Amino acid sequence: MLNTISSEQTLDAIIVGAGLSGMYQLHTLRDQLGLRVKVLEAAEGVGGTWHHNRYPGARCDSESHSYMFYFSPELVQSWEWTERYPQQPEILRYMNHVADFLKLRPDMVFNTRVASAQFDEPHNLWRVITSEGQVWQAKYLITAVGCLSSANVPAIKGLDSFQGQWVHTSAWPKEGVDLRGKRVGVVGTGSTGIQAIPVIAEQAGHLTVFQRTANYSIPARNAPLSDDFKRHVKQNANEIRALMQETPNAHCFRIKQRSALEVSDEERQAIYQAAWDKGGLQFRATFDDLLRDKEANDTAAIFIKHKIQQVVQDPEVAALLSDIDHPFAAKRPPIDSHYFETFNRDNVHLVDIRHHPIECIDANGIQTTQAHYPLDVIVFATGFDAMTGSLLRMNISGRDGLALNDAWHAGPRTYLGLQVPGFPNMFTITGPGSPSVLCNLPPQIEQHVNWITDCIAHLQTHGIKQMEADAAASDDWVQQVNDAANATLLPQVRHSWYLGANVPGKPRVFMPYAGGFARYRGICDEVAAQGYRGFHLRT
Ligand code: NA7
Numbered sequence: 001m002l003n004t005i006s007s008e009q010t011l012d013a014i015i016v017g018a019g020l021s022g023m024y025q026l027h028t029l030r031d032q033l034g035l036r037v038k039v040l041e042a043a044e045g046v047g048g049t050w051h052h053n054r055y056p057g058a059r060c061d062s063e064s065h066s067y068m069f070y071f072s073p074e075l076v077q078s079w080e081w082t083e084r085y086p087q088q089p090e091i092l093r094y095m096n097h098v099a100d101f102l103k104l105r106p107d108m109v110f111n112t113r114v115a116s117a118q119f120d121e122p123h124n125l126w127r128v129i130t131s132e133g134q135v136w137q138a139k140y141l142i143t144a145v146g147c148l149s150s151a152n153v154p155a156i157k158g159l160d161s162f163q164g165q166w167v168h169t170s171a172w173p174k175e176g177v178d179l180r181g182k183r184v185g186v187v188g189t190g191s192t193g194i195q196a197i198p199v200i201a202e203q204a205g206h207l208t209v210f211q212r213t214a215n216y217s218i219p220a221r222n223a224p225l226s227d228d229f230k231r232h233v234k235q236n237a238n239e240i241r242a243l244m245q246e247t248p249n250a251h252c253f254r255i256k257q258r259s260a261l262e263v264s265d266e267e268r269q270a271i272y273q274a275a276w277d278k279g280g281l282q283f284r285a286t287f288d289d290l291l292r293d294k295e296a297n298d299t300a301a302i303f304i305k306h307k308i309q310q311v312v313q314d315p316e317v318a319a320l321l322s323d324i325d326h327p328f329a330a331k332r333p334p335i336d337s338h339y340f341e342t343f344n345r346d347n348v349h350l351v352d353i354r355h356h357p358i359e360c361i362d363a364n365g366i367q368t369t370q371a372h373y374p375l376d377v378i379v380f381a382t383g384f385d386a387m388t389g390s391l392l393r394m395n396i397s398g399r400d401g402l403a404l405n406d407a408w409h410a411g412p413r414t415y416l417g418l419q420v421p422g423f424p425n426m427f428t429i430t431g432p433g434s435p436s437v438l439c440n441l442p443p444q445i446e447q448h449v450n451w452i453t454d455c456i457a458h459l460q461t462h463g464i465k466q467m468e469a470d471a472a473a474s475d476d477w478v479q480q481v482n483d484a485a486n487a488t489l490l491p492q493v494r495h496s497w498y499l500g501a502n503v504p505g506k507p508r509v510f511m512p513y514a515g516g517f518a519r520y521r522g523i524c525d526e527v528a529a530q531g532y533r534g535f536h537l538r539t
Helices: 020-032 073-077 088-101 191-203 227-235 237-246 265-278 281-286 294-311 315-322 441-461 471-486 517-529
Strands: 010-016 037-040 114-120 125-130 135-143 165-168 183-187 206-211 348-352 358-362 365-368 372-374 377-380 426-428 466-469 535-538
Touching: 010 020, 010 125, 020 037, 020 088, 020 441, 037 135, 073 088, 073 227, 183 191, 183 365, 191 206, 206 365, 227 237, 237 441, 237 517, 265 281, 265 294, 294 315, 315 348, 441 517, 466 471
Parallel strands: 010 037, 010 135, 135 426, 165 377, 183 206, 183 377, 206 348
Antiparallel strands: 114 125, 125 135, 358 365, 365 372, 466 535
8 A cells, every 4th residue: 555655645744624723733843843744624625613613603702812823923913803702704714814824725635534544553654544545644643623523413313304404503504594584493502502593583584492401601792892902912912822821711811719609699799790791701700619619609500590580581481591400611601692682582482302302303393292393494503522523533543453433432541632542643632631622722722732743843853753642641641530520510410512421322431621721731741841751652
């Protein structure tokens, strides 16, 4: 097989995925280390998750000035966001801007899906085969496939028989879906459903929302950015970057170091009200024990449930929307633009599928155990086979043909979320075992890419042929990931995709590292400073 591979397809590194992580990784390996690198990307352009998630209302829940790269002062100066929370088209424009600014496109191969990646031990190479049968090989394989890229379409009986149109939010057609005047059903009320529902309600003739789990949501209070704020970002880029690196969630705000239980009721209400008025994920930052202490969490939960009951006029609908079974922020906490208000519209109907589950889909709509709902369009806002789905889909096999699917049969096992034992010279950006989905992603991507780049520079300079995570170090890390999660309320949620519990048959393992971004960064730096403790370096 080696003879059939052209010299252009023999590289130092192959990166899979042209989202933010793949783009930055290409820049550092190519432009800082001078390596021969290509990015393979299934889509026809850059953007990763933002290329595909074009559903109505799609926008970022991180504030725009925290959802960008800060590694290059020139890049920071070259861009201005227009809104507090940018919409998908603007984010995609930013990502295209990054690609052009860093002149990345010549080294990106689009419309190229990785069908398999095998480690060839005798040649110490990763051999990647695309779905078109092209073969690429390189010493290093870097997966930059995102955490939320593998859609979870529920296996509901009869979906194939539906005569209308159905679509998953993460595969929204580029040309859009004409919802005007139609009877639309949305299944799912996570962050995506909560963003999409208010916008779909404005377009559709009638909207039916199928809710399995009621959810908290905080108003985003989105607004255009003032010129003053845009100037502030450019003038304070270093401070903004430093702040994001210090905070547990890699956002641009600090968590107040106080307990929700140490202030009076009156003071607590005033604090929550101010955070509610300000809007956004900062609501979580009002107290530092909301995710650790159930009693503290209850105070926030009660405040938000009360708000829902105030906003929603029909008491039965309000009761259903505020009948939330998990602690606040123990599932990914959505933020919204008029989500609860949408249920006051005449053309919106809420269906409780917790107590009356969906039985099947037929030619004309959705049948629950209680009623039939005729529909023209079904929108699945049902989330993702998160964190491991896109990695496992790539048919990766490591040393001795060990398949990643087998290595992870009991759940993902990584060292620092960066490497998997048995898979030498393969690196994973924001993979399971790293803070990933619990934190704002761009600062983490910078940290991961910088760490991997320094590491590869070390391997190249010292003539090290192979780097591989030690099995015992990986087991210890999995334990640390579990311990960090168990110190919070996060693992208490049923159906949590943090645990893989939203995908039938998926092992239940808490996947993201919940110890905080700053702590994680410190651990990674220490491991590197100690000569890559916990990795085998083979010359
Ligand atoms: P989520 O957060 O996984 O939400 C998916 C929603 O779909 C949630 O309400 C689920 O209910 C519901 N769901 C999933 N499967 C089913 C089935 N089979 N039947 C009915 N309802 C179902 O995904 P999102 O896309 O909203 O958000 C993911 C991330 O994307 C988000 O955090 C941002 O980072 C961007 P459940 O709660 O499981 O009962």
